[in-house]
Amino acid sequence: MSTLEIKDLHVSIDTEQGTKEILKGVSLTIKTGQTHAIMGPNGSGKSTLASTIAGHPRYKVTSGTITLDGEDVLAMSVDARARAGLFLAMQYPVEVPGVSMTNFLRTAKTAIDGEAPKLRTWTKDVKAAMAQLRIDADFAERNVNEGFSGGEKKRVEILQLELFKPKFAILDETDSGLDVDALKVVSEGVNRAHEAGNMGTLLITHYTRILRYIKPDFVHVFVDGQVVEEGGPELADRLEEEGYDRYATGAGAATIAAAAQA
Amino acid sequence: MTEITTEKARIGAPSAQPFINGFTEEGESLSPINSATSRAPLAGEAVKRHSHGGGVGIPDSSRAGRLTSYNLADFKPLTGLEEDWRFTPLKRLRGLHSEVLSGAAPTVTVSGPEQVTVETVARGDKRIGSAGIPEDRVSANAWENFSEATVLTIPAEFEADTEVTVVIEGTSTEAAAQHLVIVANKFSKAVVVLNHQGSAVVSENIEIVIEDGANLTVVSLQEWNDDAVHASSQQAKIGRDAKFKHVVVSLGGDLVRVTPSARFTAPGGEAEMFGLYFADAGQHLEQRLFVDHAVANCTSNVLYKGALQGRNAHAVWVGDVLIRKEAEGTDSYEANRNLLLTDGARADSVPNLEIETGLIKGAGHASATGRLDDEHLFYLMARGIPEDVARRLVVRGFLHEIIQQIKVPALEERLTEAVERELAVTNN
Numbered sequence: 287m288s289t290l291e292i293k294d295l296h297v298s299i300d301t302e303q304g305t306k307e308i309l310k311g312v313s314l315t316i317k318t319g320q321t322h323a324i325m326g327p328n329g330s331g332k333s334t335l336a337s338t339i340a341g342h343p344r345y346k347v348t349s350g351t352i353t354l355d356g357e358d359v360l361a362m363s364v365d366a367r368a369r370a371g372l373f374l375a376m377q378y379p380v381e382v383p384g385v386s387m388t389n390f391l392r393t394a395k396t397a398i399d400g401e402a403p404k405l406r407t408w409t410k411d412v413k414a415a416m417a418q419l420r421i422d423a424d425f426a427e428r429n430v431n432e433g434f435s436g437g438e439k440k441r442v443e444i445l446q447l448e449l450f451k452p453k454f455a456i457l458d459e460t461d462s463g464l465d466v467d468a469l470k471v472v473s474e475g476v477n478r479a480h481e482a483g484n485m486g487t488l489l490i491t492h493y494t495r496i497l498r499y500i501k502p503d504f505v506h507v508f509v510d511g512q513v514v515e516e517g518g519p520e521l522a523d524r525l526e527e528e529g530y531d532r533y534a535t536g537a538g539a540a541t542i543a544a545a546a547q548a
Numbered sequence: 549m550t551e552i553t554t555e556k557a558r559i560g561a562p563s564a565q566p567f568i569n570g571f572t573e574e575g576e577s578l579s580p581i582n583s584a585t586s587r588a589p590l591a592g593e594a595v596k597r598h599s600h601g602g603g604v605g606i607p608d609s610s611r612a613g614r615l616t617s618y619n620l621a622d623f624k625p626l627t628g629l630e631e632d633w634r635f636t637p638l639k640r641l642r643g644l645h646s647e648v649l650s651g652a653a654p655t656v657t658v659s660g661p662e663q664v665t666v667e668t669v670a671r672g673d674k675r676i677g678s679a680g681i682p683e684d685r686v687s688a689n690a691w692e693n694f695s696e697a698t699v700l701t702i703p704a705e706f707e708a709d710t711e712v713t714v715v716i717e718g719t720s721t722e723a724a725a726q727h728l729v730i731v732a733n734k735f736s737k738a739v740v741v742l743n744h745q746g747s748a749v750v751s752e753n754i755e756i757v758i759e760d761g762a763n764l765t766v767v768s769l770q771e772w773n774d775d776a777v778h779a780s781s782q783q784a785k786i787g788r789d790a791k792f793k794h795v796v797v798s799l800g801g802d803l804v805r806v807t808p809s810a811r812f813t814a815p816g817g818e819a820e821m822f823g824l825y826f827a828d829a830g831q832h833l834e835q836r837l838f839v840d841h842a843v844a845n846c847t848s849n850v851l852y853k854g855a856l857q858g859r860n861a862h863a864v865w866v867g868d869v870l871i872r873k874e875a876e877g878t879d880s881y882e883a884n885r886n887l888l889l890t891d892g893a894r895a896d897s898v899p900n901l902e903i904e905t906g907l908i909k910g911a912g913h914a915s916a917t918g919r920l921d922d923e924h925l926f927y928l929m930a931r932g933i934p935e936d937v938a939r940r941l942v943v944r945g946f947l948h949e950i951i952q953q954i955k956v957p958a959l960e961e962r963l964t965e966a967v968e969r970e971l972a973v974t975n976n
C-alpha cells in the first residue's frame with residue numbers, strides 16, 4: 287500500500303510577462319487501489335499539476351510538498367521519480383527521433399527495475415501488451431512516437447503504463463482525441479493495470495466520457511489552479527449536465543475550501 | 549525552444565523549419581529561376597589542362613565559375629578571404645597551402661578480393677587526371693608534389709562480396725602529398741573503404757571513375773590521431789546508369805577538410821553522398837561537396853549529419869548542387885543536420901542550389917542546426933532513463949541514420965562503437 291500526497295502546492299512558470307502563478311494551493315492524497323478524477327476547464331492548471339509531479343523543469347514549486355510514502359518527491363530528479371514508481375501519461379507525448387520503440391522500452395524497463403528484463407519473456411510481454419492495445423507490431427521498429435497519430439501516441443503511453451507497472455499513474459487527458467473504439471481500448475488498458483492491485487490513478491480529464499469506462503472513487507473539480515469542489519462519482523454526472531460554468535473563475539475557491547482527503 | 553536554424557541558399561527561401569522537434573524532413577521544391585547560358589568545362593572526357601572559370605555569363609559566385617587547374621601557379625596564395633576558404637583556419641593547415649609538400653606520404657595498404665588489382669604508378673600514368681582536376685590551391689599543391697600514386701581497379705562485371713580496405717597510415721607530420729585513383733570498370737560492384745589513421749599533415753587527391761553500369765561505394769573514414777591535418781579532394785566521374793555512393797566519416801584529426809564531388813557524364817547516373825562527423829573541443833571538421841548535374845536524367849541525394857561538443861568544436865558543411873541547362877529530368881535533394889551538444893561549439897551550414905533548367909523532376913535542400921531538445925530528454929527521463937543514457941540514445945539515433953547507409957555490418961558496428969567513444973567523452 288502506497289500513498290502519494292500533495293500538500294498545499296503552489297507552482298509558477300516564467301513567462302515573457304514575468305512569473306505567473308498557476309497552481310494556487312493544491313492538496314490531494316491518493317492511495318494504492320484508488321482512482322481520482324481531476325476535472326476542469328482548459329487552462330485551469332491540470333497539466334501543470336501533472337507535469338510538476340513528473341518534475342518538468344519549466345514548473346517551479348514555490349511552496350508546498352509532494353511525497354511518495356513519505357519520501358520527498360520534489361527533491362528527486364525526473365528519472366528518479368519514474369524509478370520511484372511515478373508514471374505520467376502525457377497529454378502531448380513527445381516524438382523522439384532516432385530512438386526505436388523497442389530500444390526505448392527495454393532501456394526504460396531496465397532503468398525502472400534496476401536490471402535488464404529477461405529477453406525472451408520481455409519480447410513476449412511487449413508483443414502481448416501491444417496486441418491488447420491494438421498497436422501494430424511494426425510500431426516496435428519505429429522511432430518513439432514519430433509519425434504516430436494522436437490516438438496511437440495515447441495507446442503507446444498506456445502500453446508503457448502496462449509494461450512499467452508504476453505505483454501511481456497520472457493520466458493527463460489520455461482520452462482527448464480518441465474515438466469511441468480507441469477510448470475503450472485505452473480504458474481497458476488502464477483498468478487492467480489497476481486490477482493488478484498495486485496502482486493508484488490520477489485521471490485528468492476535461493470530459494466525463496472516459497468516466498463511463500474508468501470508474502473514479504473520487505472526483506475533484508479543478509478551476510484556476512485550485513480544487514473547488516470534491517465528491518464521489520456522482521459529481522461527475524452533475525458536471526456532465528451542468529458543465530463548468532457554475533464555477534466562475536477565481537470565485538469557487540473562496541466558497542469551497544479544498545478539503546483534506548480522507 | 550532550444551533550436552537554432554541557419555540556412556543560406558542561393559535560390560529560394562530558407563526552409564527554416566524545426567528539425568529537432570521531430571526532425572521533420574522539410575525542404576522544398578524550388579522552381580528554377582536565373583538561368584545562365586554558358587557552360588563550364590569539367591574534368592573528364594572534355595577536360596582541359598587549365599580553365600579559368602565558366603566564361604561569359606557565369607558569375608564568379610557560381611560553382612560553374614570556379615577556377616580549376618592542374619597547375620599550382622594558377623591559384624593565388626590564400627588569404628583566408630576566399631569564398632571557399634573563409635571558414636578554414638589557414639594557420640592550422642601546417643603549410644598544406646603554402647609549402648612544398650615533400651614529406652613522406654602516408655603508407656597505403658590494400659586488402660580485399662584478389663580480383664581487385666592494386667598498382668603503384670608514376671606521375672605519368674594515363675589514369676592520372678581521368679576523373680579529377682584541382683579546384684583549390686591545396687589540392688593543386690598535392691597534384692604538383694605527389695611522387696607516385698596508387699591505382700585500384702575493380703575489373704569489369706566483377707561483383708566483390710567483401711569490401712576492399714585501403715589503410716592510409718600516417719607516420720610523420722611533415723607536409724605531404726598523396727594520390728589515389730579508384731576505377732570501377734563497367735558493370736562491376738564493390739565497396740571500397742579508405743581508412744585514414746595515424747598522424748599526418750597531408751593533402752590528398754582521390755580520383756574515382758565509375759564506368760557505365762558500375763556500382764561503387766566509397767567510404768572515407770578519418771580516424772586520425774589528434775594532431776593530424778588532412779585536406780582531401782575526392783572527385784568522382786559517374787558514367788551511364790552507374791551508381792555511386794560516397795560516405796564521409798570524420799571523427800579524428802585537428803583539421804580535416806574533405807571536398808567530395810560527383811560529376812555526371814552520361815544519363816541515368818545516381819549519386820548518394822552521406823556524411824557523419826563528430827567534432828570535439830578544438831576540432832575543425834569541414835566538408836564541401838559538389839554535385840554537378842551536367843547531363844539529363846540523373847539523381848542525387850545528399851545527407852550529412854554532425855554532432856558537436858566542447859569549446860571551439862567547429863564543423864563546416866557547404867553543399868553546392870548545380871543543375872545545368874542540359875540536365876533535364878534531374879532529381880536532387882541535399883540536407884545537412886547538426887546537433888550541438890554543448891555550448892561553445894559552432895556549426896556553419898550552407899546549402900547552395902543552382903538551377904539552370906525548368907525541366908527537372910525535383911530539387912530541394914534543407915539545413916538545420918539544433919540543440920539536444922530538452923523535451924526529448926524529459927520524455928526519456930520521465931520513463932526512468934538517467935540523463936546521460938538519454939543523451940546517448942538521442943545522439944546515437946541521430947547519427948545512426950548515416951551509419952546504416954554503409955551496409956557493411958562489421959564497419960557499421962565499428963563506427964557505432966566509435967560514436968559511443970566520442971559520446972563517452974561528453975559524459976565524464
Ligand SMILES: Nc1ncnc2c1ncn2[C@@H]1O[C@H](COP(=O)(O)OP(=O)(O)O)[C@@H](O)[C@H]1O
Nearest residue numbers: 299301308326327328329330331332333334335
Ligand atoms: N509554457 C507556458 N507558457 C505560458 N503559459 C503557460 C505555459 N504552460 C501553461 N501555461 C498557462 O498556465 C495555465 C494552465 O495551463 P495547463 O496546466 O496546461 O492547463 P490545463 O491542462 O488545465 O488545460 C494556462 O493559463 C496556460 O496558458
Ligand SMILES: [Mg+2]
Nearest residue numbers: 332333377459
Ligand atoms: Mg492540459
